[in-house]
Amino acid sequence: MPEAVVDLEIQLLLEALYQRYHYDFRHYARASIKRRLVQARDQLAFPTISAMQDRVLHDPSMLPRLLDYLTVQVSEMFRDPSYFRALRESVLPHLKTYPSLKVWIAGSSTGEEVYSLAILFREEGLYDRTLFYATDINPEALAAAEAGVYPLDRIRKFTENHQKSGGRSSLSDYYTAAYGRAVFDKTLRERVVFSDHSLVTDAVFAEMHLISCRNVMIYFDRPLQDRAIGLFHDSLARKGFLGLGSKESLRFSAHAGGFSDFVPGEKIYQRREP
Amino acid sequence: MSAAPVKPPVKAVVIGASAGAVQALLTILPALPASFALPVLVVVHVPPDRDNVLVSLLQAKCRLTVKEAEDKEPLVGGTVFFAPSDYHLLVETDGTLAISTDEPVNYSRPSIDVLFESAADAFGEALVGVVLTGANHDGAAGLRAVTQAGGTAIVEDPNFAHSRAMPLAALEASPEAAIMTIDAIASYLSSLGTTR
Numbered sequence: 511m512p513e514a515v516v517d518l519e520i521q522l523l524l525e526a527l528y529q530r531y532h533y534d535f536r537h538y539a540r541a542s543i544k545r546r547l548v549q550a551r552d553q554l555a556f557p558t559i560s561a562m563q564d565r566v567l568h569d570p571s572m573l574p575r576l577l578d579y580l581t582v583q584v585s586e587m588f589r590d591p592s593y594f595r596a597l598r599e600s601v602l603p604h605l606k607t608y609p610s611l612k613v614w615i616a617g618s619s620t621g622e623e624v625y626s627l628a629i630l631f632r633e634e635g636l637y638d639r640t641l642f643y644a645t646d647i648n649p650e651a652l653a654a655a656e657a658g659v660y661p662l663d664r665i666r667k668f669t670e671n672h673q674k675s676g677g678r679s680s681l682s683d684y685y686t687a688a689y690g691r692a693v694f695d696k697t698l699r700e701r702v703v704f705s706d707h708s709l710v711t712d713a714v715f716a717e718m719h720l721i722s723c724r725n726v727m728i729y730f731d732r733p734l735q736d737r738a739i740g741l742f743h744d745s746l747a748r749k750g751f752l753g754l755g756s757k758e759s760l761r762f763s764a765h766a767g768g769f770s771d772f773v774p775g776e777k778i779y780q781r782r783e784p
Numbered sequence: 785m786s787a788a789p790v791k792p793p794v795k796a797v798v799i800g801a802s803a804g805a806v807q808a809l810l811t812i813l814p815a816l817p818a819s820f821a822l823p824v825l826v827v828v829h830v831p832p833d834r835d836n837v838l839v840s841l842l843q844a845k846c847r848l849t850v851k852e853a854e855d856k857e858p859l860v861g862g863t864v865f866f867a868p869s870d871y872h873l874l875v876e877t878d879g880t881l882a883i884s885t886d887e888p889v890n891y892s893r894p895s896i897d898v899l900f901e902s903a904a905d906a907f908g909e910a911l912v913g914v915v916l917t918g919a920n921h922d923g924a925a926g927l928r929a930v931t932q933a934g935g936t937a938i939v940e941d942p943n944f945a946h947s948r949a950m951p952l953a954a955l956e957a958s959p960e961a962a963i964m965t966i967d968a969i970a971s972y973l974s975s976l977g978t979t980r
């Protein structure tokens with residue numbers, strides 16, 4: 511099939527998803543979306559992407575399956591340990607001066623980043639005064655995040671990362687192992703609100719002291735990245751902090767002037783006051 | 785009487801390498817002349833926790849600019865872009881780069897297949913794909929995508945490669961690929977960039 515036809519089918523499918531279900535992937539980075547939709551077509555055994563569109567338009571139970579292809583659920587606890595170390599050593603000392611704190615994990619996927627931050631804040635004595643918002647557009651990912659259960663074979667890597675991040679406790683203090691799974695302590699999510707929120711279509715909902723949005727905006731095109739960064743800027747309290755993924759930056763953004771580098775190597779920024 | 789099919793001028797080169805990559809790239813990339821006008825995109829399999837030391841090593845030895853690719857960065861000629869470790873590198877049809885943390889492909893992130901397939905989509909006939917030494921099968925499907933889109937496929941001669949599995953797999957998937965030694969690849973690419 512000519513590539514131009516596949517590209518057209520993709521454009522029509524994304525438009526259909528938007529009009530029918532208000533999921534807006536129209537301005538996501540196209541090469542990755544295409545790769546994943548072609549994979550969906552082949553693995554779900556549809557002859558064409560148009561056939562897949564026909565199904566999802568008429569059968570809402572198809573939507574979650576497609577969302578699993580359209581969103582990338584790859585995460586890890588304390589991914590890039592040096593980022594969490596920089597939060598611990600450079601950002602949390604500032605946050606300690608506030609009587610109460612709000613932290614937003616945008617694009618929290620299956621929760622690994624949420625539990626990492628909850629453990630970090632507990633180790634640094636800030637957990638009890640903090641409210642965490644974990645948001646994502648994938649309902650199954652949100653449910654998994656809220657459950658906080660991970661296969662045991664992932665724990666070795668999580669533990670190693672936690673240690674490298676400067677962890678003051680043992681990760682095993684926070685989960686119980688049973689039947690090949692690690693069940694994370696529910697007190698870690700006592701102060702976490704899990705909620706459906708899209709960086710593409712939703713608005714500011716609270717004033718944050720720290721926003722961590724890692725490896726989410728790489729899936730957006732440039733104008734959409736700018737929308738999200740604008741949203742973060744508007745959500746941050748005075749001198750609030752924004753942390754991005756290790757290969758992301760504000761350098762190319764229209765909002766670059768609204769932030770200053772705080773820990774440059776770790777992509778941690780601080781809201782700049784006019 | 786029919787004329788040989790004329791391909792449009794090459795607009796980009798993609799290279800994939802795994803075990804033995806350092807030596808191979810140290811022969812090819814420093815050989816490219818300062819006048820080389822194409823962008824070169826490279827995926828090398830490196831352990832995920834290690835930063836790309838290869839980039840700084842090659843920076844010192846190449847006449848071209850060598851850098852780690854950044855998200856949304858526009859492709860420019862005369863520059864070698866390396867996929868960052870632990871991220872896939874893709875080319876968008878508007879000639880910008882994108883990175884992703886999608887699952888590993890062929891146990892690899894970055895994956896050669898992911899780069900080659902997206903580049904084949906973006907450049908079609910105007911792409912040259914090169915699969916070098918390696919001990920796995922990444923790159924075979926990608927090189928197939930390059931030839932299917934009308935691009936040019938080159939595979940390092942398995943008899944001289946540090947590890948032959950990857951070139952062999954690529955040749956099996958794309959029998960029409962040209963087989964060349966590292967030195968021949970270096971001079972072929974050099975001629976490409978300067979005859980434009």
Ligand SMILES: C[S@@+](CC[C@H](N)C(=O)[O-])C[C@H]1O[C@@H](n2cnc3c(N)ncnc32)[C@H](O)[C@@H]1O
Nearest residue numbers: 581585617619646647648708709710724725726
């Ligand atoms: C690769 S995961 C990143 C997980 C985690 N932040 C990390 O770095 O390990 C990307 C996440 O972004 C979510 N996402 C995609 N589009 C989004 C949007 N418009 N708003 C909020 N989250 C989104 C996906 O559902 C997915 O869970």
